[in-house]
Amino acid sequence: MSEQPSRTILANIVSDVMAEQPTDAYRRAMAAATPRKLWQARPGDCVVMLAPCTPAFRDYVAEVVGLDVDRVDVVAPPEVRGVHALEVAADLGALERIAERPELKPFVLDGPVLEFGRRTGVRVLPYTRLPEDATLDALRLINTKDGFRRTAAGLGLPVADGGFAPTAAELEHRIVEFLATHPAAIIKTNRGSNGFGNTVIRPDAARSVEQQVRDAVAGQPARDCGWVYEDFLPFTATPSMELSVDDDGATEFYSCDQRTVNNAWTGMVTPAAEGPHHEELRGAAAAVGGWLHGQGYRGIYDVDCGVYDGGYVVTEANVRRTGGTYLEELARRLRPGDSPVHWRADVRLGAGGLDFASAVAKVAPAGLADPAAEARAVLTADTRAVDGKWRYLVVGRDDAAVAEAEGQLEQILGIG
Numbered sequence: 001m002s003e004q005p006s007r008t009i010l011a012n013i014v015s016d017v018m019a020e021q022p023t024d025a026y027r028r029a030m031a032a033a034t035p036r037k038l039w040q041a042r043p044g045d046c047v048v049m050l051a052p053c054t055p056a057f058r059d060y061v062a063e064v065v066g067l068d069v070d071r072v073d074v075v076a077p078p079e080v081r082g083v084h085a086l087e088v089a090a091d092l093g094a095l096e097r098i099a100e101r102p103e104l105k106p107f108v109l110d111g112p113v114l115e116f117g118r119r120t121g122v123r124v125l126p127y128t129r130l131p132e133d134a135t136l137d138a139l140r141l142i143n144t145k146d147g148f149r150r151t152a153a154g155l156g157l158p159v160a161d162g163g164f165a166p167t168a169a170e171l172e173h174r175i176v177e178f179l180a181t182h183p184a185a186i187i188k189t190n191r192g193s194n195g196f197g198n199t200v201i202r203p204d205a206a207r208s209v210e211q212q213v214r215d216a217v218a219g220q221p222a223r224d225c226g227w228v229y230e231d232f233l234p235f236t237a238t239p240s241m242e243l244s245v246d247d248d249g250a251t252e253f254y255s256c257d258q259r260t261v262n263n264a265w266t267g268m269v270t271p272a273a274e275g276p277h278h279e280e281l282r283g284a285a286a287a288v289g290g291w292l293h294g295q296g297y298r299g300i301y302d303v304d305c306g307v308y309d310g311g312y313v314v315t316e317a318n319v320r321r322t323g324g325t326y327l328e329e330l331a332r333r334l335r336p337g338d339s340p341v342h343w344r345a346d347v348r349l350g351a352g353g354l355d356f357a358s359a360v361a362k363v364a365p366a367g368l369a370d371p372a373a374e375a376r377a378v379l380t381a382d383t384r385a386v387d388g389k390w391r392y393l394v395v396g397r398d399d400a401a402v403a404e405a406e407g408q409l410e411q412i413l414g415i416g
Contacts, residue, residue: 195264
């Protein structure tokens with residue numbers, strides 16, 4: 001077997017493709033968990049993070065997946081930095097170490113990554129040759145809420161009733177008009193991710209509609225970004241279909257039911273329950289994949305959906321690796337041979353007094369670290385000191401075993 005080429009795994013999760021003019025809190029939240037990129041590493045790889053990689057987490061990854069972490073070149077700043085990963089690498093004098101490796105595996109294809117690939121000749125995975133600027137333009141378009149709505153509608157896919165407002169003043173006017181015939185509306189920053197910039201506006205709230213809109217957009221200057229507004233539908237499920245595009249087209253990777261808090265993603269249950277619209281959702285995701293393939297895109301993407309009594313809509317596409325991509329990869333590694341693999345993951349606040357190392361020490365005696373058990377739990381990042389949250393994955397034989405193990409883990413971590 002030939003030796004695999006070494007790669008740089010680049011945590012460029014803070015990118016203008018992800019969110020335009022994000023708040024400092026958003027940048028910090030995205031950056032804090034980037035040491036989890038270590039789960040993807042092979043010996044000889046370089047991993048560029050946006051936050052310190054604690055010794056406890058390094059040792060834990062080594063133990064769980066048998067990785068020789070000493071053979072991984074970890075590039076991590078001494079404190080959390082909400083900037084592009086190539087900027088972190090430059091500041092730490094690591095750009096040459098990245099350029100020396102033949103392959104670069106970014107979180108998302110963006111301008112700095114494309115420019116770096118052109119300048120150094122490093123292969124940007126999974127492309128067999130570097131894409132053109134037009135591919136990046138298409139990627140930027142479909143990663144906006146309005147761009148996705150227009151693309152989906154052009155493919156004949158159902159989207160929620162709504163529209164686009166380029167300015168805050170126009171958004172205010174349109175929402176007042178929209179709520180004359182709709183019970184509630186959700187407004188979304190046109191380029192945002194993970195719930196950034198999402199707010200529900202209701203006409204029967206204590207504040208006026210106009211004031212609700214002003215409060216929602218305060219501190220989020222739109223520039224050329226703008227806002228999408230949509231009918232706030234009574235979803236009974238919010239499944240997501242994740243696929244991968246290669247030179248031959250799009251193939252399914254996994255599906256999940258999303259967990260959200262205040263309309264922001266926190267976790268998922270995999271695989272998605274096969275409700276009455278499951279095949280239609282699969283078809284919708286494949287149609288988006290066909291469009292992406294034609295635009296020259298290669299890589300992971302997902303299509304998020306909302307199911308309600310009587311129908312469904314597609315809500316957005318995340319054309320990049322997602323919060324679940326590495327989890328599915330890790331779950332398959334921990335449960336080889338399972339098809340599909342069953343897992344649950346979440347990001348939750350827990351009771352104080354328990355740090356990462358102490359939590360790891362409690363998981364094993366509970367039987368949740370045994371590879372031979374019906375279900376096992378993995379703490380996927382050490383961010384307690386930054387945001388007070390636990391990030392975890394529970395993977396097992398079937399959903400019942402996973403649900404039971406998750407309940408045990410919640411008790412250990414003090415999750416309410």
